[in-house]
Amino acid sequence: MSAPKGEPASTSQVTQPQTAADIAGIPPGTVMTPGFVETAGRMIYVWGWPLVNHYNRSLAMAGVPEPGRNGGVLPVAPPGSISMLTDYIQADQKFVTCPNQDTVYGAGYQHLDTQPVVIQVPDFGDRFFVYQMADSRTESFCSIGQQYGTKPGFYMLVGPNWKGETPKGINAVCRASTDLVAVLPRIFMDDTPQDRAAIRPLVNQVVLYPLDQFDGTMKTKDWAKTPVFPAPKTEGQGEMKFVVPEKFFDELPTVLKGVPPLPGEEAIYATAHALLEAAGRDPSIKEQLTRIAVATEQEVIAPLFDFRNNGRPVGNGWTSPSNGARWGFDYLSRTASAKSNIYDNAPNETRYIYTDVDSSGTRLTGAGGGAYTVTFPKGQTPPVKGFWSLTLYNKHHLFEPNALNRFGVGTKNKDLKYGADGSLTLYVQHASPGPERESNWLPAPEEEFSLYIRAYWPDAPITEGRWTPPAVTRPH
Structure with missing residues (x-):
């Protein structure tokens, strides 16, 4: 607004907006x-739980001498490379x-500022594929896959501070x-x-290597012949523990150095x-932070493992996050997925839909002969341009070994039996439903379990929230 006519303009009330560099935090030594x-x-x-989780997972792979398989079932590789399986991942991994x-x-895991890498994309034809690139916030930052029309060839991954020439x-x-x-x-x-x-010759062309090894030729590696390393030691029956509350605030400074704040995260x-800083000069604050970490793990993080606490309801007791790998400032969903099922694909690549309960809201369990059905009416299987599946996980969100070695069913199965009306009923229970139904049987443990729909390359009814997953019913 201009000054009144005849009066000089005053600048005494004018202030310049602060920049991020101008915004100071709590001065060192302030009493807390x-x-x-x-x-x-x-x-x-x-907020920091997913970042520390991601960091410690990378350390668990950093020590392997070359691409291989931990316990023969899990792909592991040092920075500057990846490891590929040649079959489905098996049950005995944590x-x-x-x-x-x-x-x-x-x-x-890669350190892209230190060592930019090249990853190869072979000609997959009409086969679905997607390459997830997840940064330290578990956000996807690169679009390589069938849904993007990605052409075969070479793709370079670089870090935020890399400055160099892109070779022809x-x-x-x-x-x-990051x-x-x-x-x-x-x-x-x-x-x-x-x-x-x-698929074997295609998988053998999925190779990643440092930029200085790029020569314009498609390299191959026989992934079936990679070495087997001992499986890492684990405690308990669940996933390896990558966030140890007692160590969290000791590890956080290193993690923060490698993950610059997003605009708006400066505070x-x-x-x-x-x-x-306060913990470094006052042992009582350090001790308090450790107690806080332990309590928060139990009271806040642990409940996020349950799928009913992850995402938003999408009908019939199922929930789903709509912003996987696009978390932004949604720290709740980012941490919930890191706790329960880390490394979601982006929502246009895969939609994850899960449930812990049946249609009455009762916890799913195979105990006491618990038997359930999941029926997709004719034409109502998950609408996708790619493929879909229904997977069962035990109470630790891991595969439960069973006689059929079957942990999920869907598009991949060629022997599913449809009803006379075109519907598809899947039988979820511990005991076999009988020879006539066994092709549609998803074996369950004799304890609590969860069900998980994956819709790869979801179609509009899913992405727009117009498709409702079927109820999980328990016949009387």
Whole structure:
């Protein structure tokens, strides 16, 4: 607004907007009450949990000497490479919860500022594939897959601070927002011997290597011949523990250095640094932060493992996050998925829909002869351009070994039996439903379990919320 006519313009009330660099945090040495430490410490723990989880998973792979398989079942590789399986992931692994048995997996963690890498995409034809690139926030940052019309060839992955030349022959460059990323290819495979044979030469061309090894030629590796390393030691029956509350605030400074704040996160970082500074000079604050971490793990993080506390209701007792790998400032959903089933694909790539309960709201269990049916009416299987599956997980969100070695059913299965009316009924129970129904049987443990729908390349009825998953019913 201009000054009144005849009066000089005054600048005494004019202030310039602050920039991020101008915004100071709590000055070092400021007294912090226990109540403030409690409030801020809990928030920082919930916010930072996925970052510490991702970081420690990378350390668990960093020591392997070359691409291989932990325990013969889990792909592991040092930075500058990935490891690929040649079949579905098997039941006897505890490195990651909620794996699928629809795709052939690959995995590897990279430090892209230090070592940019090239990843190869073979000609998959009409076979579904998607390469997930997850940064330190578990956000996807690169679009490589069938739904993107990705062309065969070479793709370069670089870190936020990398400055270099892109060599000729590179189809595209994907820049991460963090140095540390996870690379997780997924390639669809039918559950048939014929497709297992057909996919092998394609998988052998899914290779990742440092940029300085790029020469414009498609490299191959026989992934069936990679070494087997001893399976890592685990405690208990669940997933390996990648966030140890007692160590969280000791590990957080290293993690923060590798993950710059998003615009708008400066206050969170300033508060975290202030807490860490205070803990460094006052042992009582350090002890309090450790107690806070332990309590928050039990009271806040642990309940997020249950699928009914993850995402939003989508009907019939099922829930689903609509923003997987696109978390932004949704720290609740980001942490819930990191706790229950880390490394979601982006929502346009895969929609994850899950339930812990039947149609009456009762916890799913195979105890006492518990038997359930899931019936998709004619034409009402999950609407996808890719494929779909229904997978069963035990109470630890891992596969439960069974005589059929079957943990999920869906598009991959060629022997599913449909009813006379065109409907598809799946039988979820511990005991066999009988020879005539066994092709549609999803074996359950004699204890609590969860069900999990994956809709790969979901169609509009799913992405727009117009498709409702079927009820899980318990016949009387």
